[in-house]
Amino acid sequence: SGGLVLNGAEASAGGLRAAAGMYEQLKGEWSRKSPNLSKCGEALGRLKLALLDLNFLPTTGTKLTKQQLLLARDILEIGAQWSILKKDIPSFERYMAQLKCYYFDYKEELPESAYKHQLLGLNLLFLLSQNRVAEFHTELERLPAKDLQTNVYIKHPVSLEQYLMEGSYNKVFLAKGNIPAESYTFFIDILLDTIR
Structure with missing residues (x-):
């Protein structure tokens, strides 16, 4: 491929910046008076993959920084609320299952949402x-x-x-x-x- 091989830390720093950028776009759309739900849905889908790539979801056993945890929690919260506007119950249930981990398992480490x-x-x-x-x-x-x-x-x-x-x-x-x-x-x- 001839491209640069990044070490893990550099790769995840780049990935983190990309995820944070996508999150800002999502937040911008989501905070409008009447957000475009399909745009939000696409952004949530991309962010979910980005979070998995970065091992952001707490299942991987990686030690996550506060910044990473907060980013993931914010995205999941938008996802849960988006699911309700979309009337998508299975999606709401999936987002909540992940969010509860942030609300209960990380409650000592994170400011309350x-x-x-x-x-x-x-x-x-x-x-x-x-x-x-x-x-x-x-x-x-x-x-x-x-x-x-x-x-x-x-x-x-x-x-x-x-x-x-x-x-x-x-x-x-x-x-x-x-x-x-x-x-x-x-x-x-x-x-x-x-x-x-």
Whole structure:
């Protein structure tokens, strides 16, 4: 090939710059008032491959820097939110499975994400909407008691589950009117369809 052979560190530094550049493009598109979802989807696909190339996803056992972890976490968070706008449930579930690793396994090393509770709450709502109640309770056990009582994003699905248990379906309908984030509508609608 005649090209330069880079050592691992140089290759990953170049790869990191490329990934960071792609991420900036994704973020630019994503933060527009009405983002182009197919453009975001293409960028997410490319970034996922770039992260795998760089061994950024924590499964590889490589020690990752804070910068790398934050970049990967931000990308996965956009991916999870993008999946909801695309109404792509399997994709949402895949992004959340990876994100939970950042939220729980790396919580000592990383500053808390502004989206953490919103996405964990969405994940709880997702499990409820799929009637996966045992998993819902497993996820709740990972959260501090204080979040269950005071965090608006977590409290919402917790209350919904109580209403479902009590058979207070009118309260479930009312809960749609005071969702903590627009993205919650998607899974609440699925839940309401199930009840109907």
